[in-house]
Every structure is written in C-alpha cells, then in structure tokens.
Amino acid sequence: MAEKDKVFAGSIPKFYDTLMVPLIFEVYAIRMAELVSGFSPGAVLETAAGSGAVTRALAPKLGAGARYVVTDLNQPMLDYAAQRQGADARIEWRQADALALPFEAxxxxxxxxxxxxxxxxDRIAGYGEARRVLRPGGHFAFSVWDRIEENVFADEVTAAVxxxxxxxxxxxxxxxPHGHHNVAVIRDELCLAGFTDIVIETYESVSRAPSARDVAIAFCQGTPLRNEIEARDPGALQRATDRAAEAIGLRHGDGPVAGKIQAHVIVAMG
Structure with a gap:
C-alpha cells in the first residue's frame, strides 16, 4: 500500500461522507451495528472509524452505560465524524493507530x-492489537471488500480513469480497498495474531446513486484516488471525473444507477 493511500484530508472527508457513505458503506454499517450490538457489550472500541458511518448506526443500539471509544488514524476524518455525531457522553473520540493502540490489555x-x-x-500486528485489548471471550468484528471485480462501480471507475x-x-x-479479499489469507493472518475461533461470511448488496456523475464524484473526489489523479496531473481531476461518469452512464443509463457490491464480514475470538 502506498503512503498516500492513507491520506484522507482537505475536502475528501466531506465528499467521502456525503457521497461514498450512502453509496457503498451505509448498508454494511447497519449490518455491523446489528452484529456488534448483538453481543450486548459494555465497552466497545471502533478502529479506523472514518467519517463515522458505523458510529452513527451503532451508538443508538448500545446501552445507556456503555463505553464507546471511537478512533481513527486521520484526525480530519475523526473531527468530521465527531461533528456529525453530535453530543453523546458515552463516546470518547481518540486519534489512534490501530497497530499501536493506546489502551490497556x-x-x-x-x-x-x-x-x-x-x-x-501490517495486518497481523493490527489484528494482534485488537486481540490484546479484548477481554477474555471478547469479539473482533471487521469487514473488508471482496475483489474489485465483484464491486461494479469501483471496477468501472478504475478502468475509466x-x-x-x-x-x-x-x-x-x-x-x-479491494486488495485484501482472499479469505484464506485473512484466516491465516488472524490465526498468526492469536485468534482461534474465526467466522467469515460474504455478503452481496446493491450500490445505488441518483446518477452516474454522483458515483464518479464519490470515487474520484471522495477517496485517495483523488490524490493519485492529482499527483499525475494537478489539472486532471475534473477530466477523470467526467471520464468515469461517462463510462458508468454508458453502461447504467442517464437516470438513477445501481451496481453490485460485495464484502466479507469477519468475527474472531481469541
């Protein structure tokens, strides 16, 4: 992974939250919130929280006395998430690296x-940190995207740009985003991190947007793909967005568009 892949700053957090979240993340955030709340936890740590899609779905499902610590490596994303969430005394917002969590075992x-x-x-190190801060019998729940060919709009945008x-x-x-989809590798890395009880399920859903241009703006301007485009040509962002919108429109039409998305949801216990 390139270092610039981790840069979510400038206008990216707003585009990410207003366009990418409803496009592909919200449906899985609801699933994650249902999964986590089903464990009836008294203390939850969320890592790599981004703009807060899971946080907004999960917080209402937690008990009044629950402790909920929400973290992200990127302070601009965390600030945006906290602003969107509003006041909630149960939530502690903390900038943190998932590979070096500042919490006791x-x-x-x-x-x-x-x-x-x-x-x-280093995914094994990240998984190991999750296991370290879990109480005995605790659960590590996370999701990753399946291969890009199973995620229509991401594949089409990549080809167009x-x-x-x-x-x-x-x-x-x-x-x-679509580079860690091999379930055998995921299972092996979790085992190396010390997890022994691992369940991996694959969920297909549908991504919807009002138009092909909404999809193009979301991917080209609301993700670090923007950084890659501008690094190659500072003036190419609009041309790349237009090219992606044209490609999606040719395949899906001029009105509302829909495309397959697919992800793996994993639950592991030590």
Missing part, C-alpha cells in the same frame, strides 16, 4: 473495524 468486550484493515501496513493515464494508471481502489 483486556479493556473492551468488542473491537470493530469497518473497511479499515485493508489500510493496515486508467484511460487518461495508460502508462501509469491510478490503482488505489484495486490496490488497497
């Missing part, structure tokens, strides 16, 4: 992470 009943593990430079840079196509979406 056996502090939480559940650690959850939606679509963040793909960004870990590549036509602008044929000698050096931006590969952020395939390399990082």
């Amino acid at each position: 056996a502090s939480f009943d559940v650690v959850c992470c939606q679509f963040g593990a793909m960004f870990f430079p 590549a036509t602008l840079f044929p000698d050096d196509p931006p590969r952020f979406l395939a390399r990082t």
Whole structure:
C-alpha cells in the first residue's frame, strides 16, 4: 500500500461522507451495528472509524452505560465524524493507530473495524492489537471488500480513469480497498495474531446513486484516488471525473444507477 493511500484530508472527508457513505458503506454499517450490538457489550472500541458511518448506526443500539471509544488514524476524518455525531457522553473520540493502540490489555468486550484493515501496513500486528485489548471471550468484528471485480462501480471507475493515464494508471481502489479479499489469507493472518475461533461470511448488496456523475464524484473526489489523479496531473481531476461518469452512464443509463457490491464480514475470538 502506498503512503498516500492513507491520506484522507482537505475536502475528501466531506465528499467521502456525503457521497461514498450512502453509496457503498451505509448498508454494511447497519449490518455491523446489528452484529456488534448483538453481543450486548459494555465497552466497545471502533478502529479506523472514518467519517463515522458505523458510529452513527451503532451508538443508538448500545446501552445507556456503555463505553464507546471511537478512533481513527486521520484526525480530519475523526473531527468530521465527531461533528456529525453530535453530543453523546458515552463516546470518547481518540486519534489512534490501530497497530499501536493506546489502551490497556483486556479493556473492551468488542473491537470493530469497518473497511479499515485493508489500510493496515501490517495486518497481523493490527489484528494482534485488537486481540490484546479484548477481554477474555471478547469479539473482533471487521469487514473488508471482496475483489474489485465483484464491486461494479469501483471496477468501472478504475478502468475509466486508467484511460487518461495508460502508462501509469491510478490503482488505489484495486490496490488497497479491494486488495485484501482472499479469505484464506485473512484466516491465516488472524490465526498468526492469536485468534482461534474465526467466522467469515460474504455478503452481496446493491450500490445505488441518483446518477452516474454522483458515483464518479464519490470515487474520484471522495477517496485517495483523488490524490493519485492529482499527483499525475494537478489539472486532471475534473477530466477523470467526467471520464468515469461517462463510462458508468454508458453502461447504467442517464437516470438513477445501481451496481453490485460485495464484502466479507469477519468475527474472531481469541
């Protein structure tokens, strides 16, 4: 993973939350919230919380006395999430690296992470940290995207933007968000981190948007794909967005668009 893949700053948090979250993240955030709340936890740690999609879905489902610590490596994303969430005395917002958590061992009943593990430079270390801060019998629940070919809009955007840079196509979406989809590898890495009881399920859903242009703006301007485009040509962002919108429109039509999305949801216990 390139270092720039972790940069969610500037206008990216707002575009990410207002466009990417309803496009692909919200449906899985609801599933994650139902999964975590089903464990009836007294203390929850969320890592790589992003703009707070899971936080907003999960907080109402937790008990009045629950402790909920929400973390992200990127302070701009965390600030945006806290602002969107509003006041909730149960929530502690904390900038933290999932590979070096600033919490004592056996502090939480559940650690959850939606679509963040793909960004870990050392996933085994990240999984090991989750296990360290879990209490005996605790659960580590997280999700990762399946391969890019199973996620229609991400695949189409990647192909469309590549036509602008044929000698050096931006590969952020395939390399990082969709780069950790092998369930055998996921299971092996969790075992190396000390987890022994592992359940992996794959869920297909549908991504919907009012138009092809909404999809193009979401991916090209609301993710670190933007950083890759602008690094190649500072003036190419609009052209890349237009090219992606055109490609999606040709396949899905001029009105509302829909495409398959697919992800793995994992629950592990030590």
